[in-house]
Amino acid sequence: MSRVCKMSKNVREVFRLDELKDDIRRNMVALLGNDPRSKRKFSYYNALAYSVRERLVDLWMRTQSDYYDSMAKRVYYLSMEFLPGRFLMNYLTNMGIVDECREIVAELGFSLEELEEEEWDAGLGNGGLGRLASCYLDSMVSQNIPGYGYGILYDYGIFYQSIVNGNQEERCDNWRRHGCPWEITRLDTLYEVKFYGRSETYYDSDGNVRFRWVDTENVMAMPCDILIPGYGCSHVSNMRLWTAQSSREFNLSDFNRGDYIGAMHGKVMSENITKVLYPNDQFLQGMELRLKQQYFLVSATFQDILRRYLKQHTSLAALPEAVAVQLNDTHPAIAIPELMRLLMDVYGMGWDVAWDICTRTFAYTNHTVLPEALETWPVDLLGRLLPRHMQIIYEINRRFLEGVAATFPGDTERLSRMSVIQEEGGQRVRMANLAIVGSHTVNGVAALHSNILQTGLFRDFHEYYPRKIRNVTNGVTPRRWLMQCNPALSRLITQSIGPEWCCNLEKLRELVPLAEDSAFRDAWARAKLENKRLLSRYVLRKVQMGINPNTLFDMQFKRMHEYKRQLLNVMHVISLFNRIKDNPSADITPRTVLFGGKAAPGYYQAKLIIRLINEVARVVNADADVAGRLRVAFLPNYCISQAEKVVPAADLSEQISTAGMEASGTGNMKFALNGALTIGTLDGANVEIMEEVGAENIFIFGLKAHEVAEKRRSGYNPREFYENDAELRRVMDMIGSGFFSPDERGLFSPVYDSLMHHGDYYMLMADYRPYMEAQAAVDALYLDQDQWVRKSILNAANMGKFSSDRSVMEYARGIWHVEPLGK
Numbered sequence: 001m002s003r004v005c006k007m008s009k010n011v012r013e014v015f016r017l018d019e020l021k022d023d024i025r026r027n028m029v030a031l032l033g034n035d036p037r038s039k040r041k042f043s044y045y046n047a048l049a050y051s052v053r054e055r056l057v058d059l060w061m062r063t064q065s066d067y068y069d070s071m072a073k074r075v076y077y078l079s080m081e082f083l084p085g086r087f088l089m090n091y092l093t094n095m096g097i098v099d100e101c102r103e104i105v106a107e108l109g110f111s112l113e114e115l116e117e118e119e120w121d122a123g124l125g126n127g128g129l130g131r132l133a134s135c136y137l138d139s140m141v142s143q144n145i146p147g148y149g150y151g152i153l154y155d156y157g158i159f160y161q162s163i164v165n166g167n168q169e170e171r172c173d174n175w176r177r178h179g180c181p182w183e184i185t186r187l188d189t190l191y192e193v194k195f196y197g198r199s200e201t202y203y204d205s206d207g208n209v210r211f212r213w214v215d216t217e218n219v220m221a222m223p224c225d226i227l228i229p230g231y232g233c234s235h236v237s238n239m240r241l242w243t244a245q246s247s248r249e250f251n252l253s254d255f256n257r258g259d260y261i262g263a264m265h266g267k268v269m270s271e272n273i274t275k276v277l278y279p280n281d282q283f284l285q286g287m288e289l290r291l292k293q294q295y296f297l298v299s300a301t302f303q304d305i306l307r308r309y310l311k312q313h314t315s316l317a318a319l320p321e322a323v324a325v326q327l328n329d330t331h332p333a334i335a336i337p338e339l340m341r342l343l344m345d346v347y348g349m350g351w352d353v354a355w356d357i358c359t360r361t362f363a364y365t366n367h368t369v370l371p372e373a374l375e376t377w378p379v380d381l382l383g384r385l386l387p388r389h390m391q392i393i394y395e396i397n398r399r400f401l402e403g404v405a406a407t408f409p410g411d412t413e414r415l416s417r418m419s420v421i422q423e424e425g426g427q428r429v430r431m432a433n434l435a436i437v438g439s440h441t442v443n444g445v446a447a448l449h450s451n452i453l454q455t456g457l458f459r460d461f462h463e464y465y466p467r468k469i470r471n472v473t474n475g476v477t478p479r480r481w482l483m484q485c486n487p488a489l490s491r492l493i494t495q496s497i498g499p500e501w502c503c504n505l506e507k508l509r510e511l512v513p514l515a516e517d518s519a520f521r522d523a524w525a526r527a528k529l530e531n532k533r534l535l536s537r538y539v540l541r542k543v544q545m546g547i548n549p550n551t552l553f554d555m556q557f558k559r560m561h562e563y564k565r566q567l568l569n570v571m572h573v574i575s576l577f578n579r580i581k582d583n584p585s586a587d588i589t590p591r592t593v594l595f596g597g598k599a600a601p602g603y604y605q606a607k608l609i610i611r612l613i614n615e616v617a618r619v620v621n622a623d624a625d626v627a628g629r630l631r632v633a634f635l636p637n638y639c640i641s642q643a644e645k646v647v648p649a650a651d652l653s654e655q656i657s658t659a660g661m662e663a664s665g666t667g668n669m670k671f672a673l674n675g676a677l678t679i680g681t682l683d684g685a686n687v688e689i690m691e692e693v694g695a696e697n698i699f700i701f702g703l704k705a706h707e708v709a710e711k712r713r714s715g716y717n718p719r720e721f722y723e724n725d726a727e728l729r730r731v732m733d734m735i736g737s738g739f740f741s742p743d744e745r746g747l748f749s750p751v752y753d754s755l756m757h758h759g760d761y762y763m764l765m766a767d768y769r770p771y772m773e774a775q776a777a778v779d780a781l782y783l784d785q786d787q788w789v790r791k792s793i794l795n796a797a798n799m800g801k802f803s804s805d806r807s808v809m810e811y812a813r814g815i816w817h818v819e820p821l822g823k
């Protein structure tokens with residue numbers, strides 16, 4: 001921590017800032033072939049990026065040799081998704097050279113912000129799960145925990161969303177079409193990844209029966225590194241993202257037969273593996289290509305892990321002392337049979353020794369309890385693509401069930417629930433069960449969620465392995481999510497309590513007494529207003545709509561999902577509209593309600609809710625009675641760089657999922673850290689946010705997780721709420737009757753029907769009135785700006801727990817058993 005401050009004193013020297021301008025010019029010519037006299041922003045952004053990156057390569061190599069020299073245990077964070085967003089400002093922030101760089105760029109005739117806007121987001125993830133992985137890399141390297149992220153370099157990241165006539169349309173996100181200055185491609189490192197073929201037995205020289213995987217189709221994996229600078233840059237790590245290349249011998253026979261196109265077809269097909277990120281958030285599509293992607297990541301990564309390990313060790317017996325592998329959800333869980341295969345078939349170990357190594361190496365994080373997200377793969381699909389792994393999975397399961405049967409004799413129901421193989425409806429491999437059996441530790445991502453794992457989803461496993469399932473509450477990096485995205489507030493905080501908060505977020509508590517200081521409150525309010533002005537300009541540019549920064553900014557930005565209940569928010573908006581229409585002179589708190597989020601392209605209901613938001617916005621924003629008091633907008637293409645503009649400008653953060661369904665949430669943390677007040681249910685990490693900020697500083701409403709479960713058991717009748725609540729009835733009838741879709745009256749019937757006729761699974765009807773009451777409390781408090789700002793300060797001040805530095809330290813000490821280097 002003090003290292004950081006020491007570092008920034010001689011930052012000019014360390015990063016040779018006096019030479020930066022010349023380097024930018026040099027890179028314009030040497031790397032980009034551009035005339036430095038041209039004023040193309042895109043070229044200058046690239047030249048700047050290269051000039052920044054080259055300043056880190058030395059530090060990165062030094063970090064890597066530190067790891068080697070100290071024989072440090074390394075953490076491998078395996079994830080199908082990373083969501084880093086833009087790199088430029090993050091590098092500058094973590095290097096501590098934002099202001100210096102701004103000056104240099106100004107001398108070249110640009111503003112830093114305009115060059116920043118030239119960068120396309122790296123959107124290699126869907127949402128929270130991928131962004132969490134990126135926050136954890138930042139926290140690992142900033143705290144000197146030796147670790148790497150391993151993932152896939154998709155050519156197409158999460159799709160680009162545009163809104164056309166109120167509907168979501170998807171465009172492909174060809175994010176590297178103009179190159180990416182941050183990636184360092186290792187053209188000379190290639191690993192072979194095998195698919196298909198069959199498993200055969202043979203006798204080794206000692207006469208033992210052994211297995212080998214033969215007649216495979218091979219694809220090559222090429223690594224591409226992106227540097228991850230820690231805050232203060234005493235350490236620099238990387239994520240290593242794999243890209244698929246056709247293997248050279250691929251279909252040589254086709255070439256020989258003169259079938260050039262046939263041979264090329266194979267090449268193109270094999271390179272398809274890393275083409276595109278599956279755009280589903282918490283929904284398993286079950287395509288073969290997806291399983292291929294998963295195994296591709298795992299196989300390449302383990303070849304790399306073992307190569308690095310074997311440089312320093314002669315035997316694999318000590319692998320768990322040198323390597324910790326964290327599985328980010330079950331997506332990379334095929335790593336468990338893969339490591340077994342490598343240890344047994346390639347390195348000749350026996351089952352028991354290999355299994356012991358395996359289970360001491362892996363840990364698994366569960367990120368959702370939604371049944372549609374839980375991965376299962378048909379045995380015939382997995383067995384065809386990875387025949388040897390299928391054999392190993394059967395054997396893992398056989399031995400595991402033997403143990404369970406010994407502990408719970410005669411309990412066959414339990415055996416079939418816990419089995420890695422699901423029998424009913426065609427055999428399938430349950431990846432979560434496999435991940436639990438093959439890991440030493442399993443964790444949920446917020447206290448409530450972990451508790452639901454222990455008592456609900458993984459109850460049988462918790463009874464069998466009573467210490468295996470634990471909690472590590474998620475966190476977000478304060479570097480990107482306060483320091484970088486909110487310079488106005490960061491400056492104020494640093495002026496008031498010093499700079500240490502960004503590496504020790506608990507320090508924010510020192511702001512608590514300042515909440516009583518009216519001059520500080522004014523300064524706090526000014527920072528918020530400045531951010532709201534900036535956002536207003538952005539909204540004007542993006543959707544050609546003026547919004548008033550002096551109104552309450554009410555925000556819901558996250559993936560579109562029924563359980564996240566954007567619809568409940570819309571129902572509140574419609575209710576406010578009706579109240580204004582009924583009484584145009586009513587004294588109401590002026591609000592701007594903003595939405596953003598992508599729907600999975602095949603998720604009909606979520607897309608319809610986007611349409612509804614846009615149609616409600618059209619009606620509300622055009623109404624003269626409403627003008628100045630209520631405005632609604634949907635901002636297209638929610639992504640990390642948009643979040644960086646939205647989060648600092650929020651007054652109110654909507655975290656209103658059906659209790660028990662949002663594993664943690666991390667947007668909730670980002671908003672509160674930036675001084676938004678939360679309106680939310682007792683779900684995910686909201687529960688812990690309430691504990692930290694105090695129940696009086698948050699608007700909690702609605703059913704609790706156990707009440708939702710209880711209602712589902714005992715029978716829930718949404719109609720009852722409709723019948724007993726005239727205001728709700730009117731809202732529902734407007735949606736159902738086509739009030740918002742006069743040209744297509746039935747357009748929103750599916751929305752109406754899901755609540756009225758299909759059981760209202762997410763219990764919006766039950767939570768409507770409590771939500772309306774909580775919103776009324778919001779309105780009342782906002783009129784008392786002094787109290788509102790006080791609570792805003794207290795929210796930020798009490799968010800120390802939700803730093804990803806804390807989360808990563810809990811993983812390091814409690815799960816990975818690694819210590820920060822140099823301590």
Ligand code: GL7
Nearest residue numbers: 128129367368445662663664665666
């Ligand atoms: C998620 C959860 O839905 C979210 O609540 C959690 O904060 C996040 C990180 O742990 O993981 N699970 C999941 O599959 N996605 C999430 O965002 C996509």
